[in-house]
Amino acid sequence: MSSVLFASVVRVADGLPLSASTDYEQDRELHETRKHLKALSRKLSNFPDRCTFKSGVYNVNFTSALGVCYMMVCLSNYPSVLAFSFLDELQKEFIVTYDGKRVGAAVRPYCFIQFDAVIQKAKQRYNSPRSLSTKINMADMQTEIKLRPPYRLSLEDVQAINGFSSRSSAKYKGIAPTQTLEPLTLPGAVSCVLSVLCGGLNLLRGVHAIESVLQDEDEDFSSVIAFFLGTAACLYQCFLFAYFSVWRNLKSFLALGLVCLCNMYLFQLRNVWQILFHVAVAACMTLHTHLRQPLGKAPDYNV
Known part of the structure; x- marks a missing residue:
């Protein structure tokens, strides 16, 4: 079974899906995990720029930058350094391929579906970690994750964000302090x-x-x-x-x-x-x- 199962690119402002992998395995638990991913994608502006959400045997990992979020579903035992290195690679390729104006002007879901070719190549490489050649970049990512680990979302966070819980939104306001602000002027x-x-x-x-x-x-x-x-x-x-x-x-x-x-x-x-x-x-x-x-x-x- 593949470790990296699904990946998508989403606009942070409104959760519009811009691209996604088209061939993913499907079972009941994975289907539920992808529902969580879709729910999270609608509220990305409420989260720090790097998060992990555990859903059964799967993890949803995502990272945001420049108004675009890169999301993926993988097995929960898949190393975080590989998961976020995978997302970082998607981010760099997407930024090179599409400028901010095209992203902001997008109105249709999956209007950049051709980016799936890049996602597929990255999935193949990251599903065979021994074949990876970006060991220097992964070493950098490992250091960064140690210094600034991804925020771990709980099920209560996701439920509160999407109105499925009677608890106050203050439940997930604890997310905020993990986010770093720009240097003081x-x-x-x-x-x-x-x-x-x-x-x-x-x-x-x-x-x-x-x-x-x-x-x-x-x-x-x-x-x-x-x-x-x-x-x-x-x-x-x-x-x-x-x-x-x-x-x-x-x-x-x-x-x-x-x-x-x-x-x-x-x-x-x-x-x-x-x-x-x-x-x-x-x-x-x-x-x-x-x-x-x-x-x-x-x-x-x-x-």
Whole structure:
């Protein structure tokens, strides 16, 4: 029985299958595994760029880069270094053959089915590991896997992602910290420091507002809440900037909205320049969070 059983190439943004191997063995358990692969392909943007999912005697391995995901099904005892070296080879061949514009313009499933010829050749080679000639590349891959092992998805992760479980999506948010972000830039670091400063100013004003409320019962306690919400929003933006999180861009934008609302409410307690400063810092943090994307592989990786 072959070790590498099935492989496919999928667009990350919407899960559109671009190509796949056409000759695969089929049994009930393998059919269920391929159903899991198809379900995972629809939610690839929620996962790190390298994952493994065990389904009975089979493994689903996949790796993503430059908006395209390379997926495969193999026996669970097939070495990870060979599995991800196989996917890495598909990635390099696909990048050379198809540019990003063609991938983005694709509208029909399997519009690059001719890539199956490349998949078949790679399958034949990786199903006979002793005949492989890319030992240097595999040594590099083995080192990389030791340094940054693939995230191991559980069945609960897959069920939660696809709505088959009543558990909260927080179940699979633990995936996020395994993803590495791009290196910190100086403007991003400055924005983060200023955001912490804004949070500290909000906290200090909130403490003073509490003292005023305690001294004068007629004081409005809602301003205290606005100051502390502003503090939380600023610090949360720093967290989103520093660590990968599912939907982190959306969360950062919502935190920006909260900062704006809090400052609108505190309009009577701050002058225009103070409000503009707080809003501008929050906007910069949102921008730099968006710019600091998860670290993917370069097109010439291992070339």
